[in-house]
Amino acid sequence: MAPGARGRGEAVEGGKLSRRKGRRYSAYLRRPSCFKPACDPPAVVDGGDQRVDKGGGREGEQRIPTHLVVMANGIIGSAANWRFAAKQFVKKYPEDVFVHCSECNCSTLTFDGVDVMGERLAEEVISVVARRPELEKISFVGHSLGGLIARYAIGILYEKDLSTKCPEENGDSKTYTSGTQHVEEKLKGKIAGLEPMNFITFATPHLGSRLHKQIPILRGSYALEKMAYHISWIIGRTGKHLFLKDKDEGKPPLLLRMVNDCGDLKFMSALQSFKRCVAYSNACYDFIVGWKTSSIRRQDELPKRESFTKSGEYPHVVYVEKPKTAIVQQEDILETMVSQPKTASEMEEAMIKGLTRVPWERVDVSFRKSKQRIFAHSTIQKIRKKQISESTRQLRLTSPQDPT
Numbered sequence: 156m157a158p159g160a161r162g163r164g165e166a167v168e169g170g171k172l173s174r175r176k177g178r179r180y181s182a183y184l185r186r187p188s189c190f191k192p193a194c195d196p197p198a199v200v201d202g203g204d205q206r207v208d209k210g211g212g213r214e215g216e217q218r219i220p221t222h223l224v225v226m227a228n229g230i231i232g233s234a235a236n237w238r239f240a241a242k243q244f245v246k247k248y249p250e251d252v253f254v255h256c257s258e259c260n261c262s263t264l265t266f267d268g269v270d271v272m273g274e275r276l277a278e279e280v281i282s283v284v285a286r287r288p289e290l291e292k293i294s295f296v297g298h299s300l301g302g303l304i305a306r307y308a309i310g311i312l313y314e315k316d317l318s319t320k321c322p323e324e325n326g327d328s329k330t331y332t333s334g335t336q337h338v339e340e341k342l343k344g345k346i347a348g349l350e351p352m353n354f355i356t357f358a359t360p361h362l363g364s365r366l367h368k369q370i371p372i373l374r375g376s377y378a379l380e381k382m383a384y385h386i387s388w389i390i391g392r393t394g395k396h397l398f399l400k401d402k403d404e405g406k407p408p409l410l411l412r413m414v415n416d417c418g419d420l421k422f423m424s425a426l427q428s429f430k431r432c433v434a435y436s437n438a439c440y441d442f443i444v445g446w447k448t449s450s451i452r453r454q455d456e457l458p459k460r461e462s463f464t465k466s467g468e469y470p471h472v473v474y475v476e477k478p479k480t481a482i483v484q485q486e487d488i489l490e491t492m493v494s495q496p497k498t499a500s501e502m503e504e505a506m507i508k509g510l511t512r513v514p515w516e517r518v519d520v521s522f523r524k525s526k527q528r529i530f531a532h533s534t535i536q537k538i539r540k541k542q543i544s545e546s547t548r549q550l551r552l553t554s555p556q557d558p559t
Contacts, residue, residue, distance in 0.1 A: 220253040221291040223349065225280055227308075229299030229536075230393065233261040236298065239537055253290070255283050260304060268392030269300075269409055273307025277347075280308065281317055284347050293346050294353035294429075298536040299444060300393065302359025306413060306422065309354070312347040313425035344428050354429040357535050358437055362448040362506050363410050364397040366499045372442035399502055411493045411502055414509025426513050431478075433516045438463075438473060439523055440531035450517050451510050458519060473521045478514035 224244060226237040234256035241254040259275040260267075284290055297305040342348060364370050366380045373379040387394030395401040399408040406412065413422045426432065436450035438458075446457060463473040492505035520535055522528040 218250045219289050220249075220251055221289055222252045222352065223280075223283065223287070223290045223293045224252050224254045225276075225283075225293065225295050225305070226254065226256045227276060227295065227297040227301030227305045228257065228261065228265075229301050230265045230390065231262060232265065232298070232301070234258045236533075236536060237296075240296075253287065255280075257301075260301075265300060266391030266393050269303050269307050269396045269413075271392070272304045274311065276304050276308040277311040280312060280347050281315075284317060284349065290349055292352045293349040294351075294355070296353075296355045296357075297359055298357045299359055299532065300397075302356030302361065303396075303410070303413075305354070305356075306426065307420075309346055309351075309425035310413070310416075310420040310422035313421040313428065314342045314345060315347060316342060317348050346425060346428065351425075351429040353431045353433070354426060355433045355435070356449075357435045358441055358444045358449050358532055359434070360397060360444045360448045361410075361434070361451050361510060362503050363399045363408075364444070364448070365399045365502075369445040369448045370443065371445055399499070407493055408502065411505060414506050415490065415493060423509065423512065426510075427481075429513075431516065432513050433518060435518045435520060435535060437531045437535055438519045438521045440521075440528045441535070442529075443532040446519075450519065451507060451515060452517070453504075453507060463519075463521070471520050471522055471525065472518060474517075474519035476517040476519075478516045481514045482508070482511050 226234075226241060228234065228236045237256045241256055244252055244254050257276055257279055259279045260272040264275075265272065280293075284293075295305040295309065297303070345351070360369065362369065365384060366377075368375045368380075370380070370383060373383060384398050384400070387398040387400065390397075392401070396409045399410060401408050403409075416423050434450055436446055437444070438446055441449070446452075447454060450457070458474045458476070466472055492501065492508065520531075522531045522534055525534065527534045
């Protein structure tokens with residue numbers, strides 16, 4: 156684990172300000188959710204339903220849920236950003252899901268880098284799972300940078316033995332070997348010892364933010380994109396990772412390495428273990444994260460506006476691309492692309508080729524006719540009742556109780 160990662164995560168506890176103070180400015184201007192400071196009230200449900208957890212909530216009287224849903228916030232965000240969505244998940248399926256809104260990466264802790272934040276999230280998930288032995292399944296939902304943090308965390312948690320007890324030494328090497336094999340078999344294909352179900356991202360910069368109109372507010376200006384690249388240090392190590400300029404110990408940029416398994420970190424194996432992977436993207440009015448990077452597509456693969464469709468039930472969902480058969484790349488070719496990229500375009504292509512080995516379902520969203528369209532980057536996370544039912548359906552469809 157990176158030095159100081161645990162300490163910095165724990166320092167967040169007890170740092171909450173009052174609910175009143177956190178809402179002081181909301182009457183004047185709505186702040187994008189991924190830029191809300193950690194002083195926002197925590198994502199906890201008071202009263203009847205106690206299953207939206209912020210570190211140790213009580214359980215109601217109904218059947219205990221066995222499906223853990225982990226929600227990760229974006230940059231300068233907090234667990235409070237997921238409050239509405241978490242309540243809707245629990246309200247829709249009170250006996251199925253237990254929702255945990257991650258608290259370990261909030262406010263300026265989101266500047267520490269994808270790797271450090273991923274390690275903190277992995278530790279947080281391990282802690283939750285340890286407290287709830289009834290859990291059997293796990294899903295991740297990430298907004299913006301939270302999607303990348305979750306991708307790093309699952310690489311750590313893949314087939315990880317969470318047992319803290321070491322086998323007793325009895326001098327019988329056969330017994331020890333047999334026990335080890337049993338544990339390995341039990342953990343095969345598991346995330347934190349649980350069955351991986353859904354991996355869902357909302358407006359996540361999967362391909363990074365470097366050039367190629369990945370930050371729409373820069374309007375495709377090469378001069379502005381180059382300037383953003385040079386001042387990315389403002390958001391610390393996270394900026395280096397997003398702009399693909401980190402070269403730790405001569406290694407390729409982290410986002411490039413995350414499209415393969417890297418030693419003990421099984422990034423790709425973990426992602427491929429989920430039964431369903433869904434990428435929600437803003438087709439317009441997202442000034443923070445571009446359509447290409449959030450939907451993991453090349454420019455010529457983006458759907459044309461004339462092919463958009465309208466849905467009465469989900470009015471902001473304009474295009475749904477069903478999962479395609481995963482493209483199997485030759486490992487040696489992909490490894491060469493990852494380890495020896497020369498340009499931003501080559502790095503982007505390597506990430507697309509790597510990530511499309513997973514059959515993604517892509518859901519394109521447009522808030523063009525919404526009053527909140529200029530806040531599309533956060534609106535996609537705080538979608539209201541009609542739209543949140545679509546997200547809860549994503550989880551429900553992979554539940555064993557459903558014939559689908």
